[in-house]
Amino acid sequence: MPAIKKMPQRKCVGCGVSKNKPDLIRVVRSPNNEISIDLKGKKSGRGAYICKNEDCLKKAVKGKKFDKNFDMKVPEDILENLLQQLRESDNPVSADTTGKNKQNLTVL
Numbered sequence: 001m002p003a004i005k006k007m008p009q010r011k012c013v014g015c016g017v018s019k020n021k022p023d024l025i026r027v028v029r030s031p032n033n034e035i036s037i038d039l040k041g042k043k044s045g046r047g048a049y050i051c052k053n054e055d056c057l058k059k060a061v062k063g064k065k066f067d068k069n070f071d072m073k074v075p076e077d078i079l080e081n082l083l084q085q086l087r088e089s090d091n092p093v094s095a096d097t098t099g100k101n102k103q104n105l106t107v108l
């Protein structure tokens, strides 16, 4: 008998890999077309998920994955906010002490 509890899986819009929901950040478009970051996963509306890493966000932005998913342009401040969230939750293994820490997404 499978003792492992099945986690709900969601697909990252950046890399396209399905992961456990807690490993992803949800971005949601509310019924009145407001896009926000849904850290608790409880807001209603259409959701898109992204891994908690910058690479996926960059891929998603570059490929306009969010825009396509939501059928509208995602405001830049949302993307920047998202980037901050990713950085906070990421706890990088390799700390950026080499002076190559970019502050902004190059694609923005």
Ligand SMILES: [Zn+2]
Residues within 6 Å of the ligand: 012, 013, 014, 015, 016, 017, 050, 051, 056
């Ligand atoms: Zn991803």
